[in-house]
Amino acid sequence: MNYQWYPGHMTKAKRMMQENIGLIDLVIELVDARIPLSSRNPDIDELSKNKARLILLNKSDLADAEANRLWITYFQKKGFHVLEVDAKSGQGMKAIQGIVREACREKIERDRRRGIKNRPIRAIVVGIPNVGKSTFINSFAGKACTKTGNKPGVTKGKQWIRMNRELELLDTPGILWPKFESEEVGRNLALIGSMNDEILEMTQLSSDLIGYLLAHYRELLAQRYQMSGIDDGTTALDVLTHICEQRKCYKKGREADYEKAASVLLEDFRSGRIGRITLELPAENGKTADR
Ligand code: G4P
Numbered sequence: 001m002n003y004q005w006y007p008g009h010m011t012k013a014k015r016m017m018q019e020n021i022g023l024i025d026l027v028i029e030l031v032d033a034r035i036p037l038s039s040r041n042p043d044i045d046e047l048s049k050n051k052a053r054l055i056l057l058n059k060s061d062l063a064d065a066e067a068n069r070l071w072i073t074y075f076q077k078k079g080f081h082v083l084e085v086d087a088k089s090g091q092g093m094k095a096i097q098g099i100v101r102e103a104c105r106e107k108i109e110r111d112r113r114r115g116i117k118n119r120p121i122r123a124i125v126v127g128i129p130n131v132g133k134s135t136f137i138n139s140f141a142g143k144a145c146t147k148t149g150n151k152p153g154v155t156k157g158k159q160w161i162r163m164n165r166e167l168e169l170l171d172t173p174g175i176l177w178p179k180f181e182s183e184e185v186g187r188n189l190a191l192i193g194s195m196n197d198e199i200l201e202m203t204q205l206s207s208d209l210i211g212y213l214l215a216h217y218r219e220l221l222a223q224r225y226q227m228s229g230i231d232d233g234t235t236a237l238d239v240l241t242h243i244c245e246q247r248k249c250y251k252k253g254r255e256a257d258y259e260k261a262a263s264v265l266l267e268d269f270r271s272g273r274i275g276r277i278t279l280e281l282p283a284e285n286g287k288t289a290d291r
Contacts, residue, residue, distance in 0.1 A: 010177045013174070013175045013176060013177055014043065014047070016174060016175070017047050017126065017174045017176070018047065020124055020170060020174065021047055021048065021051070021124070023122055023170075024051055024122055024123065024124045024170070025051065025052055025104055025107050025121045025122050025123065026051060026052040026053070026054060026100060026103060026104055026121055026122070026123040026124075027044070027047075027048040027051045027052070027053055027054070027123070027124055027126060028054045028056060028100075028123050028124065028125045028126070029044060029048075029053065029054070029055050029056070029126050029127060030056050030058045030087075030125065030126070030127035030131045030132055030133055030136060031055060031056070031057060031058065031127065031131065032058060032059050032063075032131050032132075032192055032194075033057035033058060033059050033060040033062065033063035033067075033068055033071065033084060033278065034059065034062055034063045034192055034277065034278050034279050035188040035189070035191075035192060035278075035279050035280050036057060036071045036074075036075075036280070037185075037280055038178065038184070038185040038188035038189055038279075038280060039127070039128055039131055039178060039188075039189070039192075039194070040128075040176075040178070040179075041128060041176035041177055041178055041179055042179055043176065043179075044126065044176055052081075052103040052104045052106070052107065052121075053079075053080050053081065053103065054080070054081045054082070054083070054099060054100065054103050055075050055080045055081070055082045055083075056082070056083055056084075056085050056087075056096075056136070057071055057072070057082065057083070057084040057085065058085055058086070058087050058127075058131060058132040058136060059086065059087075059088075059131075059132060060084035060085060060086055060091075060092065061086040061088070061089065061091065061272065061276070062272045062276060062277070063276055063277070063278045064276050064277060064278040065276060067278035067281055068084045068278075070281055070282055071278075071281075071282065072084060073282075074282040081099050081102060081103040083095055083096065083099055085136070087132045087135040087136035087139045087140075088132070088135055088139075090139050093139060093140060096140065097164070097166075097167070100121065100123070100166075100167060101166070104121045107121065108121075118165065120162070120165065120166055120167055120168045121166060121167050121168070122160070122168050122169075122170070123167060123168070123169050123170070124169075124170045124173070124174050125137055125169065125170070125173040125174070126173060126174035126175070126176055127173065127174075127175075127176060128175070128176050128177060128178045128189075128194065129175060129194065130192075130193070130194045131194075133173035133175075134173065137161070137169065137171065137173060140163065140169070141161050141163065141169065159171040159172070178194075184280075187205070187208055188279050188280060190205055191205065191208070191209055191266070191269070191270075191279060192270060192279075193266075193270045202259055202262040202263055202266065203240070203258050203259055203262045205262070205266065206236075206240065206261070206262035206263075206265045206266055207236035207237075207240070207262075208236075209265065209266065209269060210236040210239045210240065210265070211236055212279065213274070213277070214230065214234060214236075214239070217274070217275065217277055218230055220274050220275035220277065221239065221274065223275075224268060224273065224274045224275070225239070225242060225243055225246055226246065227239065227242050227246075239265075240256075240258050240261045240262065240265070241256060241261075243261040243264055243265060244256040244257060244258065244260075244261045247260075247261065247264050249261040249264065
């Protein structure tokens with residue numbers, strides 16, 4: 001499948017980041033906990049050089065709890081400060097202030113040595129579209145300061161949200177574009193709903209997802225669709241046919257409507273109704289979205 005995504009906006013987004021980065025002490029990078037690597041843009045490391053870094057595994061409520069722990073260790077080993085959060089419900093948000101202070105310890109020390117008092121840490125929230133940046137800023141700031149929605153866009157003019165005496169947040173999140181370095185990355189982004197479904201082949205995508213679920217989350221799949229007898233010989237088509245029957249996805253004349261079954265499955269997955277599922281694990285843990 002050919003995955004494409006707003007290529008024309010990439011340069012603009014990068015420029016916005018470059019313009020703002022000079023004002024920043026701390027980069028708070030949101031990734032989607034279900035695909036922590038596929039939802040990153042590797043340019044962020046170059047753009048944030050010499051800044052304090054905090055990675056938030058957002059939407060951790062939708063991801064596998066065990067996988068969240070593995071990813072935390074993975075990013076910590078790479079020298080990042082990292083937390084799992086659910087910006088929508090607020091879960092995990094209380095720990096942020098403490099970890100921000102830890103991540104910025106050097107800057108705080110430097111200010112103290114130079115006799116600078118009460119200069120707040122200035123932070124920017126960055127991430128690819130739909131990863132939860134606006135939701136996070138709203139939740140963290142405790143009121144609706146920015147609009148949420150899944151359309152990427154940049155607000156004009158810089159404004160700082162004063163979180164407390166120690167921390168100011170740029171009200172406009174930095175938008176990064178994911179890097180389609182492999183088909184797997186494209187597929188992962190498509191699976192979590194970060195691409196326009198209209199350009200995707202939904203039955204192919206759902207078959208890929210079923211293949212992955214059969215390999216790694218068989219129980220959850222069986223439970224969700226009350227499908228007994230799943231074994232190593234079960235195919236994606238068997239599962240889609242079962243969903244057609246179970247959810248009455250028929251075209252006229254009782255012909256199975258596989259496209260409808262595919263969107264039922266994808267919608268169930270994206271909203272967490274199948275269960276908490278992570279699509280990629282750190283390489284050393286050996287679970288990727290490949291079948
Ligand atoms: P963005 O600024 O990075 O583009 O993302 P935004 O905050 O607009 O969030 C994109 C979608 O992700 C929103 O759903 C939002 O509610 C959801 N979301 C954000 N953080 C979390 C989280 O931690 N857990 C879960 N489960 N969902 C999260 P939406 O369907 O576009 O809007 P809504 O119907 O939820 O308001």
